[in-house]
Amino acid sequence: MLTPMSYPDGHEGWQTSDHATARAVLADPRFSARPELMHLAPAGVDMQPAEPGAFLDMDAPEHTRYRRLLMGKFTVRRMRLLTEMVERIAAENLDAMEAAGPPVDLVEAFARPVPAQMICEMLGVSYDDRAHFQHHAEVVTGSGDGNAVAESFAALQDFLRELVKAKRAKPTDDMLSDLAGTELTDEELTNIGVVLLGAGLDTTANMLSLGALTLLEEPGGLAAVRADPESTVEELLRVHTVTPFVVRSALEELEVGGQLVRAGDAITVQLGKINQDLGRNAKGHLAFGHGAHQCLGQQLARVQLRAALVALAARFPGLRLAGDEVMRRDDVYMRGLGELRVAW
């Protein structure tokens, strides 16, 4: 089912909060994922088409080409092999937290650094460059002002451009070096790195902090994640749905759930609302989207969330909220926490 919705440029399009309609729209190649077709910028502001390699914003066949090249790097098996890496990174951050003593801001001490350090490992950022890279990655995922975020994003882009050159010249044992051995150009590789950072950092950091909050609020939450990390994490993904919606645009006139949609009409798929309606332990939640653009990093996200939350619960079985206020950091595109003070 579709209901009418107004878009920032004045376009009258649609939205859906219905599971079956959402899956149908997201699986249908007659809907485009190109942002410049989505009516999301205010009237008069043009959105640029995707740069080479920025495949999240592309349709088939360009999207398919990049997706195929990357898929083998993100298999369930490969991601499971990373569990030990997450455990080590989580343990290092928990050591630092323990040494600092309570109260601690879990967002700053754990939820932001763990995904940032994981991505360093995966992209093969050298030890000497870690501090620089991690600093900018954390600013990008932080609650700082827009200018600082934009500057750090540009710094990461420059850094990735140089990193790609370095991996071409001297490959090491990491995903970027693997990809540098394919037909991809430097520009494409740099932009793929930017997509991975843009899609994988803030999402995971916010899921870690919101997930931890739920475990602390629910009696027995910490014990539950240790007893059954897989279903607990799926439930947390469903409940929080940090990417609350995705948008598509019809490439031709077509019918959706009995409703005529014109070419150029946008449809907002309300992932968060749909996931709320599914009920506890529902299979097939849409926290990672659906169809051709379904989250490429979902197994990596699951591995990180399970290993990191289990490590947190095991280290501090008596972890509790310190202070009565939780600082939320929700914006239109993302749900998350700015600060989560905890003690033990």
Ligand code: HEM
């Ligand atoms: C809990 C954490 C995460 C959540 C909730 C999440 C959610 C999503 C969603 C909803 C989409 C679909 C976007 C659309 O259809 O327009 C997506 C796509 C994507 N995600 Fe994730 N994501 C997470 C973590 C990650 C991680 C860790 C990575 C990799 C480092 C990653 C990489 C990607 C990429 C590359 C895409 C684009 C795929 C494509 O266009 O083919 N994500 N993610």
